[in-house]
Amino acid sequence: MAKLKLALYWASSCGGCEIAQLQIGDKILKLAEVADIVFWPVAIDAKYKDVEAMPEKSIDVCLFNGAIRTSEQEHMAKMLREKSKVLIAYGACAYGGGIPGLGNMFNRELIFERAYLETPSTDNKEKVLPQTKCKVPEGELTLPEFYDTVKTLGQTVDIDYVIPGCPPEARTTWLALEALIEGKLPPKGTVITHNAKAVCDDCPKKRDVKKVKKFYRTFEIMPDPEICLLEQGLLCAGIATRGGCEAPCPQANMPCTGCYGPVDGVIDQGAHFLSAVASVIDSNDPDEIQRIIDGIYDPVGTFYRYSLPDSLLRRAKIK
Amino acid sequence: MKEARRIPLLKKMLGQLGIEEERVRLDWVSASEADRFASIVDEMTEQIRELGPFSHNS
Numbered sequence: 125m126a127k128l129k130l131a132l133y134w135a136s137s138c139g140g141c142e143i144a145q146l147q148i149g150d151k152i153l154k155l156a157e158v159a160d161i162v163f164w165p166v167a168i169d170a171k172y173k174d175v176e177a178m179p180e181k182s183i184d185v186c187l188f189n190g191a192i193r194t195s196e197q198e199h200m201a202k203m204l205r206e207k208s209k210v211l212i213a214y215g216a217c218a219y220g221g222g223i224p225g226l227g228n229m230f231n232r233e234l235i236f237e238r239a240y241l242e243t244p245s246t247d248n249k250e251k252v253l254p255q256t257k258c259k260v261p262e263g264e265l266t267l268p269e270f271y272d273t274v275k276t277l278g279q280t281v282d283i284d285y286v287i288p289g290c291p292p293e294a295r296t297t298w299l300a301l302e303a304l305i306e307g308k309l310p311p312k313g314t315v316i317t318h319n320a321k322a323v324c325d326d327c328p329k330k331r332d333v334k335k336v337k338k339f340y341r342t343f344e345i346m347p348d349p350e351i352c353l354l355e356q357g358l359l360c361a362g363i364a365t366r367g368g369c370e371a372p373c374p375q376a377n378m379p380c381t382g383c384y385g386p387v388d389g390v391i392d393q394g395a396h397f398l399s400a401v402a403s404v405i406d407s408n409d410p411d412e413i414q415r416i417i418d419g420i421y422d423p424v425g426t427f428y429r430y431s432l433p434d435s436l437l438r439r440a441k442i443k
Numbered sequence: 444m445k446e447a448r449r450i451p452l453l454k455k456m457l458g459q460l461g462i463e464e465e466r467v468r469l470d471w472v473s474a475s476e477a478d479r480f481a482s483i484v485d486e487m488t489e490q491i492r493e494l495g496p497f498s499h500n501s
Contacts, residue, residue, distance in 0.1 A: 229460075273499075398456060402449040413448050423456035441461035441499050 128184045131163040133204055135190030135197035136224040141215040142166045144291030148298050158305050183207045185304055187214040191224045192275040196268035205281040216290035216383045218277040221433030228432045228439035231272040274433045286315040290383035290430055293369050317368025320388045323380050324362045327371040335406035339419045353379045359426050364397035381429045392436045394427035465490050
């Protein structure tokens with residue numbers, strides 16, 4: 125059998141997905157037996173022009189991590205779609221927008237002002253901001269366009285599968301790779317995990333009565349390790365998040381932040397999480413309800429930590 | 444009663460997203476208050492019409 129041709133690419137992401145891909149450990153040798161890596165900027169020296177020269181659908185599988193924030197990332201997403209038989213959104217950023225997706229609370233102008241002018245460590249007296257074109261004595265320099273709105277990979281091109289997570293757990297990555305190697309692919313559009321139910325299904329903590337009088341931030345309390353974190357007033361997203369990760373965060377007494385995306389059948393993960401949180405509030409008195417809600421800092425960043433671009437609203441409205 | 448908890452939290456979040464508060468309203472109407480129901484729907488419709496279609500600026 126001819127070896128599979130595999131490509132890996134990163135767009136708007138942190139690099140953690142590349143490390144996650146290596147976390148499959150010695151299984152990488154099994155992968156090397158059956159697949160040749162034809163493009164992987166972090167590890168091998170292939171250039172964009174090499175990908176451009178590849179015939180259509182000549183790559184068997186492309187694992188694409190990162191959200192789409194710039195014109196370069198959009199261009200690469202379209203090119204890799206054209207060259208790949210199977211395109212997989214790898215990780216939370218490609219899937220839901222991820223942490224870079226929280227940039228949708230702002231726009232380009234606000235982000236540039238903050239990053240290049242306002243930050244205390246910035247010394248930029250000439251107020252230089254990134255330009256797509258710039259004339260220098262040697263000629264014209266160009267930079268990709270920075271978009272106002274971060275998009276997911278699936279909002280940019282047609283995708284075949286999702287491997288969720290920030291970053292995906294090794295077991296999830298291998299579940300997908302094994303299916304690819306054995307040619308036992310699930311139906312198109314599947315989010316590949318061991319458990320399509322919520323993280324709570326993976327979590328061993330005891331659930332009793334969900335009644336909360338006050339929400340806490342993680343540094344404010346030492347939770348009881350045996351009991352459900354949400355019941356203790358920590359904003360644990362497990363209830364609104366796809367499982368399969370084996371709940372490593374709650375088991376380390378840190379609330380789930382929602383990186384595996386919504387459970388099956390849910391379109392908007394943040395709305396689901398918000399609804400679940402509101403329903404555990406133990407009060408019928410409007411003033412007390414308001415007081416309890418006042419204790420929830422940054423609802424958007426909590427409920428849509430990894431999925432703001434993929435939400436029904438997609439971004440904030442800038443006045 | 445869950446709705447009485449959901450709506451304030453939803454409103455807080457929508458405010459953070461820059462969405463006008465007037466686009467969401469929670470009211471309680473009994474099945475016997477037909478006139479009140481109709482007037483609330485009229486008010487809400489008029490309010491939304493004044494705001495115009497929802498759009499993001501960027």
